[in-house]
Amino acid sequence: QAAVPTAADPPAESDLATDALLGLGATRAPAEAMARWLERIYRSGRPVLCVDLPSGLDADTGTARFDFGHGGPRHCLSLLTLKPGVFTGQGRDAAGEVWFDDLGCEPGPEVPAARLNAAPAAQPRAHATHKGSYGDVAVLGGAPGMAGAALLAASAALHAGAGRVFVALLDTSLAPLSRVQPELMFRAPASLDWSALTTVCGCGGGDAVPAMLPPVVAASPRLVLDADALDAIAADAALAPMLAGRRSQGWQTVLTPHPLEAARLLGTDTAGVQSDRLAGARTLAERFQSVVVLKGSGSVIAAPGKVPFLNLSGNARLATGGTGDVLAGMIGAELAAGHDATAAARRAVWRHGALADRWPQGRPLTAGALAGGWSRPSAAAHEGHLGGHHRGEGHR
DSSP states (O other), X not given: OOOOOOOSSOOSSOSOEEEOSOOTTOOSOOOHHHHHHHHHHHHSOSOEEEESSOTTBOTTTOOBSSOOOXXXXXXXXXXXXXXXXXXXXXXXXXXXXXXXXXXXXXXOSSOOSEEEOOOOOOOOOOSSOOGGGGOEEEEEEOOTTOHHHHHHHHHHHHHTTOSEEEEEESOTTSOSOOSSOTTSEEOOGGGOOGGGSEEEEOTTOGGGHHHHHXXXXXXXXXXXXXXXXXXXXXXXXXXXXXXXXXXXXXXXXXXXXXXHHXXXXXXXXXXXXXXXXXXXXXXXXXXXXXXXXXXXXXXXXXXXXXXXXXXXXXXXXXXXXXXXXXHHHHHHHHHHTTOXXXXXXXXXXXXXXXXXXXXXXXXXXXXXXXXXXXXXXXXXXXXXXXOXXXXXXXXO
């Protein structure tokens, strides 16, 4: 009736393909004719505009029931509300650049499923300050053969602005000096007073870190647990209540698992974590009464009893060894500066990704370069909300 021409086959040449086949109510994988049309759309190499949601993408979780591949440029016009699924998991590749139109509708009363993490505001340092004003970070890790992980975390904390950075290597055979960064101060783990420090624990810790965890968890008021420390927690049930009890003392704790480490902590597998990243991060946050950064495409930052945040900065250049150690060090510096665990995680995660986004084209991004490439952005972005939804119905 609208006189829109239709055809059984796509034209040989076109400027744009529009995917408006399915919406929020889809619960099954596209099949038969629907799947064939999606194949044509996403394998054409042409720019694709998705209306509201890429067909076959779960709006809540970012899991894909269709292989979107990596064809031409992707754009998604999200209507009524932003959907969490386009910002995490497989959603970012499927949706590409996301636009938003609320169609003039006012936000509903529902609590959002997630919020977008904002670029942190710049905080210039006052002249009348000194190194003690910005806190002391101690990095505990670096078992034999894995000292590089601890040094990456320490370097990142140093470049992120910590007042002093101590390196407590578990490999005691190494020389107590970095010729590259002599600012790093090496100490024997037994000589440190954990109660006076912000501690980053686990980076390259290997089999040596489990014995160190109980005294650190029991004493350090600001704690970042990464890598081998997380595996040690997964293997020792007695550590979970110790971690959970820190919150009642007013202490700050951040866990930074990648999907496999999160799976070990949850007693599931990586696929189970990736099938609902928001739920996995929230479960970990409640179980350990800690702030959790579930790393990956669209990192999730969850805190007990709070709406989680989805982070949009960063790209696949971060998919290289050691970048997680760098993030742990950066979070440690933010904690040492006096930010609470949620703010510290949000600030560091955004800046960690922003460094990768700003990295010069053609210049390899290694973890070492990332650790030393810290810069403080001057502008803050507006914080947005992501809405939950009922099947077949979008709302704020």
